[in-house]
Each structure stands twice: as structure tokens, then as C-alpha cells.
Amino acid sequence: SEKELSVDHRLNEVCALLKKEITYYNWVGFYFKNGDKKELKLRAFAGEPTDHTIIPFGKGICGQVAESNQNFSVPDVKAQDNYIACSINVKAEIVIPLFVNGENIGQIDIDSHTIDPFTKKDEDFLEFVNAEVAKILN
Numbered sequence: 001s002e003k004e005l006s007v008d009h010r011l012n013e014v015c016a017l018l019k020k021e022i023t024y025y026n027w028v029g030f031y032f033k034n035g036d037k038k039e040l041k042l043r044a045f046a047g048e049p050t051d052h053t054i055i056p057f058g059k060g061i062c063g064q065v066a067e068s069n070q071n072f073s074v075p076d077v078k079a080q081d082n083y084i085a086c087s088i089n090v091k092a093e094i095v096i097p098l099f100v101n102g103e104n105i106g107q108i109d110i111d112s113h114t115i116d117p118f119t120k121k122d123e124d125f126l127e128f129v130n131a132e133v134a135k136i137l138n
């Protein structure tokens, strides 16, 4: 629908802005739970296209957050065994769940080419971004 297209456009703009303004955010995307399927679907992103547009619950950092409802900051992706590599350049990743009316409906996912770049400030900031995004979702 026209409304969905406008939300997609705004989500893509959020991704592009974060990637542009924060040097160590090298890939920024929003995944959402896909209907009744136990999987996440990529809805918007900035950075290199990824093959991982569908991620089953439980798989990788993203799939784990779909089940845990918790922020997941990974300072060194090499140290994670349940990890889905999107690019050989990625050193660190952070995933923050996105809540609407208390329900985990998706997440923002950031990849970094810098090792151990994320602090509590990133978590707080990305929680704020997700809360703002929650207001524009249909």
C-alpha cells in the first residue's frame, strides 16, 4: 500500500542518516518479524546489499534477539559461534529490539568495520531511535 511504501522510505532514510553520520556504523538495517512465520525479514537498510534478507528465529545475532527481546552487543564477531557473516569486513555488531506496545516486532541491526566500537551510549541512542520508529509504523 501507499502507506507501507512511505514507511519503507522513511526507514531507509533513517538507515542512511545513521550510516552517514556515525563513522563506525557501516551497515544499518531494520528487520521485522514476518507475519506468523518464525523468521525475520529485512525491510530497510543502508550499506552493501546482504544475502540474508530472511533470518530464522534463533539463527545469528538477529535471530537470537528475536527470541531474547534483549539488546545484543557483539564487540568481536569472531568470538560468536551463532553468527551469520554478511561481509568479511564486519568486526562488530549490535542489535536492539524494536517494541510496539511492549511487543518485540523487529530490530535495528548495525554492523561495524571497527572492533569493539559500541558503548552504552549507542545502546541508549538506538533504543531512542527504535522508540521514534515505533511511532511511524503501520
Ligand code: SME
Pocket: 027, 029, 050, 052, 055, 059, 060, 061, 062, 063, 082, 083, 084, 085, 086, 093, 109, 111
Ligand atoms: N550478522 C547478522 C546477520 C545480518 S547481517 O549482519 C546484515 C546475524 O548474525 O544475525
